[in-house]
Amino acid sequence: GNISKMLDFYSQFNPSPLSIKQFIDFGLSACERKSFIFLRKELPVRLANIMKEIHLLPENLLKMPSVGIVNNLYATSFEDIMQFEKVDVNETTLDKFCQTLVKIRNRHKDIVETMAQGVLELKESHDVDAQTENNIQYFLDRFLMSRISIRMLINQHKLERCSQIRIVYVPSHLFHMLFELFKNSMRAIMEHHSSNAEYPAIEVIVSRGKEDICVKMSDRGGGIPRSQMDHLFKYMYSTAPRPTKTDAHTVPLAGYGYGLPVSRLYARYFHGDLVLQSCDGYGTDAIIYLKALSNEANELLPIFNKTSSKFYRTQVSTTDWSSHCGGGMATRQLRMS
Ligand code: W6P
Numbered sequence: 001g002n003i004s005k006m007l008d009f010y011s012q013f014n015p016s017p018l019s020i021k022q023f024i025d026f027g028l029s030a031c032e033r034k035s036f037i038f039l040r041k042e043l044p045v046r047l048a049n050i051m052k053e054i055h056l057l058p059e060n061l062l063k064m065p066s067v068g069i070v071n072n073l074y075a076t077s078f079e080d081i082m083q084f085e086k087v088d089v090n091e092t093t094l095d096k097f098c099q100t101l102v103k104i105r106n107r108h109k110d111i112v113e114t115m116a117q118g119v120l121e122l123k124e125s126h127d128v129d130a131q132t133e134n135n136i137q138y139f140l141d142r143f144l145m146s147r148i149s150i151r152m153l154i155n156q157h158k159l160e161r162c163s164q165i166r167i168v169y170v171p172s173h174l175f176h177m178l179f180e181l182f183k184n185s186m187r188a189i190m191e192h193h194s195s196n197a198e199y200p201a202i203e204v205i206v207s208r209g210k211e212d213i214c215v216k217m218s219d220r221g222g223g224i225p226r227s228q229m230d231h232l233f234k235y236m237y238s239t240a241p242r243p244t245k246t247d248a249h250t251v252p253l254a255g256y257g258y259g260l261p262v263s264r265l266y267a268r269y270f271h272g273d274l275v276l277q278s279c280d281g282y283g284t285d286a287i288i289y290l291k292a293l294s295n296e297a298n299e300l301l302p303i304f305n306k307t308s309s310k311f312y313r314t315q316v317s318t319t320d321w322s323s324h325c326g327g328g329m330a331t332r333q334l335r336m337s
Contacts (some may be wrong), residue, residue: 003075006082010048013041015149017299020270023156024294030164032094035157040084040097043153047078049304050146056312057139058132064125066118070111077104098161101154108151112144116258119235133236134316140235142302144258145265148173149301152269173266177274180259181217181286188221188284200283212272213290220283229276233261270297 018026026035051074054067061067080100087093119136122128128136185202193199200220207214224232231237235258260274267274272290291297302308 003079003082006044007048007051007078010044011052011304013045013048014303014305015046015049015299015301016042017301019295019299020291020297021294023152026156027160027164030160032157032161033089035160036084036089036094036097039101039153039157040081043081043150044078044085046146046150046153046301047074047081050143050302051075051078052304053139053142053302053308056309058135058312060126060132061118061122061136064118064121066114066121070114070118073107073111077107080104094161098158101157105151105154108147111147112258112262115140115143116235123236128236130316133234135312137235138311141261141265142308144262145269145300146302148265148269149299152299173269177263177266177288178215180263181288183259185217185219185221185284185286188223189219192220192222208292211292211296213292215288215290217286218283223278223280223282223284224276225280226278229278232276233264235261268300271300272297 051071054071054074055062057067080103083100084093084097119140182202189199189202203216203218205214205216205218207216237257264274267288267290270291272288274286274288276284276286278284
């Protein structure tokens with residue numbers, strides 16, 4: 001119907017990445033009207049881009065009830081914003097728009113858990129092959145990054161309305177990343193030194209250079225085997241028991257094992273990164289890299305196009321190098337989060 005036509009229309013546009021400098025300048029000028037004009041186009045573009053991508057997911061996953069829920073929530077929010085496509089801009093419009101954004105933000109509050117649930121539903125009902133797992137990893141990175149960016153836009157619009165300059169990403173994104181890293185280090189230390197009376201401290205170094213701000217956290221928690229390293233960032237590798245609903249609200253994504261991959265997305269969102277380096281038997285370094293310059297800190301956004309859709313159809317290549325390092329590490333399960 002009409003909505004799918006609008007989806008086709010808006011998904012043709014590429015999202016427009018903003019820099020932190022632009023977010024700050026937007027906030028300084030505090031022009032709610034300008035912000036509205038920008039968002040009533042940009043939000044549908046970002047929603048449509050990721051909604052198109054949802055439809056490319058493996059069919060088995062698309063059929064899962066939780067993925068259906070996610071799909072419908074996105075469609076509803078897209079329709080909500082369509083109401084503002086051609087309206088006159090006045091105080092009433094601005095008020096209504098703001099209320100709509102709050103409604104959308106609340107509607108999508110638990111969508112990461114719902115999507116994670118969908119992946120669990122798939123895991124429990126089907127054998128998941130490497131190709132499917134690869135697709136899901138690719139999709140979730142893009143889906144979650146899209147969500148981070150949409151929430152950033154909504155939060156910034158709200159702040160413009162309520163006050164002077166404030167920027168919302170630094171505190172909440174940084175909190176999420178540090179919380180996750182401290183949690184992992186602390187657990188590793190406690191498990192590695194369980195019989196000792198004293199635990200080695202976590203060492204944190206913060207540096208600022210011309211280009212980068214770095215936060216390095218070093219623990220002596222016994223480290224991680226090199227073969228396990230990649231798994232730490234895999235959504236499908238989470239093996240911890242399912243949390244209760246209440247847990248999910250007190251701790252960022254407790255139990256779904258999305259803590260590290262999502263933390264890395266927060267770092268990458270403004271062209272930073274999060275990397276781990278470990279010495280098996282000794283300890284682990286985690287480094288958060290952030291752009292020091294606000295004009296270099298641009299949003300990194302997924303774009304729906306031929307390249308992205310091709311990814312979902314491309315076989316994972318396993319044949320151009322010999323395999324097998326032995327040890328069966330790929331199937332050994334690691335408790336994360
Ligand atoms: C560990 C495992 C880990 C993951 C992320 C951050 C720190 C650490 N330390 O042993």
